[in-house]
Amino acid sequence: MINIQSRFLMRKVFIRWRSVQCFSVKHFSDKASPNNTWYDLVVIGGGSGGLACAKEAAGLGKKVAVLDYVDPSPQGTHWDIGGTCVNVGCIPKKLMHHASQMRHAVHCAKKYGWIAETDLQKPNWNALSNTIQQYVRSLNWGHKVQLMQRNVSYFNAKGQFVDNNTIKAIDKTKKETLICGDKIVIAVGGRPRFPLIPGAREFCMSSDDVFWRKEPLGKTLVVGGSYVGLECAGFLHGLGIDTTLMIRSIPLRGFDQQIAHLIVEHMHEEGIKIWNSQVPVQVSKINSGSLEVISQLNDGTTFANGFDTVLLAIGRLASTSELNLQNVGIKFNEENGKIFVDEFDMTNVGNIFAIGDVAVGRPELTPVAIKAGKHLARRLFDNSNELTDYNNVPTTVFTPLEYGCIGMSEEAAIAEYGIDNVEVFHAFYKPLEYVLTEQSHKQCYIKAIVLCQSPQPILGLHFVGPNSGEVVQGFGVAIKCGLTYAQLSGTTGIHPTCAEEIVKLHITKRSGLDPTVTGC
Numbered sequence: 001m002i003n004i005q006s007r008f009l010m011r012k013v014f015i016r017w018r019s020v021q022c023f024s025v026k027h028f029s030d031k032a033s034p035n036n037t038w039y040d041l042v043v044i045g046g047g048s049g050g051l052a053c054a055k056e057a058a059g060l061g062k063k064v065a066v067l068d069y070v071d072p073s074p075q076g077t078h079w080d081i082g083g084t085c086v087n088v089g090c091i092p093k094k095l096m097h098h099a100s101q102m103r104h105a106v107h108c109a110k111k112y113g114w115i116a117e118t119d120l121q122k123p124n125w126n127a128l129s130n131t132i133q134q135y136v137r138s139l140n141w142g143h144k145v146q147l148m149q150r151n152v153s154y155f156n157a158k159g160q161f162v163d164n165n166t167i168k169a170i171d172k173t174k175k176e177t178l179i180c181g182d183k184i185v186i187a188v189g190g191r192p193r194f195p196l197i198p199g200a201r202e203f204c205m206s207s208d209d210v211f212w213r214k215e216p217l218g219k220t221l222v223v224g225g226s227y228v229g230l231e232c233a234g235f236l237h238g239l240g241i242d243t244t245l246m247i248r249s250i251p252l253r254g255f256d257q258q259i260a261h262l263i264v265e266h267m268h269e270e271g272i273k274i275w276n277s278q279v280p281v282q283v284s285k286i287n288s289g290s291l292e293v294i295s296q297l298n299d300g301t302t303f304a305n306g307f308d309t310v311l312l313a314i315g316r317l318a319s320t321s322e323l324n325l326q327n328v329g330i331k332f333n334e335e336n337g338k339i340f341v342d343e344f345d346m347t348n349v350g351n352i353f354a355i356g357d358v359a360v361g362r363p364e365l366t367p368v369a370i371k372a373g374k375h376l377a378r379r380l381f382d383n384s385n386e387l388t389d390y391n392n393v394p395t396t397v398f399t400p401l402e403y404g405c406i407g408m409s410e411e412a413a414i415a416e417y418g419i420d421n422v423e424v425f426h427a428f429y430k431p432l433e434y435v436l437t438e439q440s441h442k443q444c445y446i447k448a449i450v451l452c453q454s455p456q457p458i459l460g461l462h463f464v465g466p467n468s469g470e471v472v473q474g475f476g477v478a479i480k481c482g483l484t485y486a487q488l489s490g491t492t493g494i495h496p497t498c499a500e501e502i503v504k505l506h507i508t509k510r511s512g513l514d515p516t517v518t519g520c
């Protein structure tokens with residue numbers, strides 16, 4: 001609850017912020033006054049990377065402007081400052097994931113002696129999404145306050161290049177303002193891709209819509225076999241929605257495939273329908289108001305099914321098509337719109353940089369974009385030479401059974417070092433919290449990939465089980481410090497935890513021995 005005093009304070013902050021903006025806008029149109037129109041740094045994109053860069057540069061005493069603008073999705077959803085993570089990514093996703101696990105938790109609570117009259121079926125979607133949206137709006141507000149506190153000029157306007165120092169800012173009323181800067185950072189991220197099939201943009205939603213939907217989704221088809229597809233299918237099912245997941249080839253491309261299959265197998269056992277080796281080729285609305293999806297199998301066979309909602313999660317395109325990159329000759333990948341950068345995040349144009357999801361070859365993850373933004377600001381304005389380390393970035397897929405990992409998959413390690421030079425230590429384990437609840441633990445699995453050659457560094461660590469993100473984060477530090485197998489197995493475990501099974505790993509795949517952990 002916000003009390004009256006804090007409301008009053010927020011209002012004062014807001015009025016001050018508005019007056020700063022109006023003052024700035026007045027000066028931007030005054031091109032004859034270079035001291036007021038010229039910024040040390042102009043950032044296009046107020047998401048994870050852009051805001052981190054802008055705030056860091058402003059903290060170093062630089063004059064900074066940030067432009068952020070959200071084009072509505074084809075379904076008309078739009079949101080405020082903060083980018084993908086805050087509004088339509090990590091934050092609402094993790095909250096939905098958490099909510100989805102509560103149904104199971106209540107079911108299990110009975111086994112622990114809690115008296116509950118009935119099992120939970122499904123939450124009130126409207127109440128859940130409202131609560132999440134309120135929290136997201138508080139984050140939007142927080143970002144605006146932070147920009148104001150650091151004297152960063154914020155433009156709710158779309159940026160386009162005029163020349164390599166000048167950006168045209170177009171606001172929602174189509175008013176144009178020219179903003180000039182010494183250095184320009186492009187941090188425009190990406191948006192969901194839509195397939196070129198009839199009905200896709202007209203009738204289907206994406207991750208840009210699902211968290212802002214007011215009404216329950218009904219019977220849902222999720223298309224896409226990677227992070228977004230698996231996570232959305234997972235939380236929708238957990239929230240009591242009849243969910244089907246369509247995967248066209250392999251799940252979680254680029255991840256360890258043994259584990260990717262364990263994750264999907266677990267989702268299937270939980271009750272999610274998995275349709276493999278097929279793609280939608282047409283979506284249309286039928287009389288009842290629901291959607292008919294025609295899908296095609298690899299062999300060309302087609303068939304039709306009815307759904308209330310189709311959620312497309314088939315990857316993302318960088319938001320560069322309207323930046324007028326050609327005005328300054330910035331090189332980018334024609335297929336996905338991503339901008340080519342060097343190790344310093346510099347484009348082929350000396351004063352223009354690109355960070356986060358929009359840059360070629362960077363892991364599309366929030367902490368990566370934030371680190372890149374901070375490091376770049378320090379290199380540009382604080383004589384730092386620290387680069388962002390894009391290797392060994394830990395990550396977690398928030399599926400019903402979470403999968404956290406860092407480093408190489410088994411197949412990537414074997415491809416690079418050869419099968420004889422790679423040792424795989426593994427274990428199937430049973431989380432203690434599952435013991436009384438008869439929860440399936442078949443897929444709770446750990447795998448450490450080790451280079452045989454001394455000092456036997458850990459090349460990759462994979463953990464499937466509860467709270468994977470929390471478990472893997474700490475091991476990420478160790479691996480960054482060069483963790484070896486001897487150091488891992490020389491570490492004492494914390495009992496009774498799931499994470500202790502990592503330091504106890506001793507059975508190699510090569511041995512053929514049963515890797516199931518028994519007893520303490």
Ligand code: FAD
Pocket residue numbers: 044045046047048049050067068069070071081082083084085086088089090091093157158159160187188189190207228319322323355356357358363364365366367369
């Ligand atoms: P963004 O955060 O996308 O910000 C770019 C901003 O620029 C946006 O506000 C955009 O509207 C704006 N913009 C675009 N064009 C212009 C223009 N011309 N002018 C002005 N503004 C413009 N990562 C994790 O680490 N953990 C997770 O759990 C996780 N979950 C995710 C779940 C989903 C469903 C999705 C889609 C992504 C998830 N990610 C997650 C990825 C993460 O959200 C992104 O990697 C991160 O937001 C990228 O930050 P960015 O600054 O590069 O771009």
Ligand code: NDP
Pocket residue numbers: 195223224225226227228229231247248249250251252253278279280313314315316363364365395396397398
């Ligand atoms: P990805 O590009 O990772 O995956 C796209 C998926 O869609 C693949 O399974 C692909 O199959 C499939 N696909 C592509 N085209 C079609 C088509 N025409 N018809 C059917 N299926 C198709 O995209 P995501 O949107 O899942 O994720 C984007 C990024 O967002 C991730 O790389 C990740 O970095 C970030 N993210 C991070 C999260 C986290 O940290 N927990 C959560 C969510 C997103 P195929 O393999 O055959 O090409």
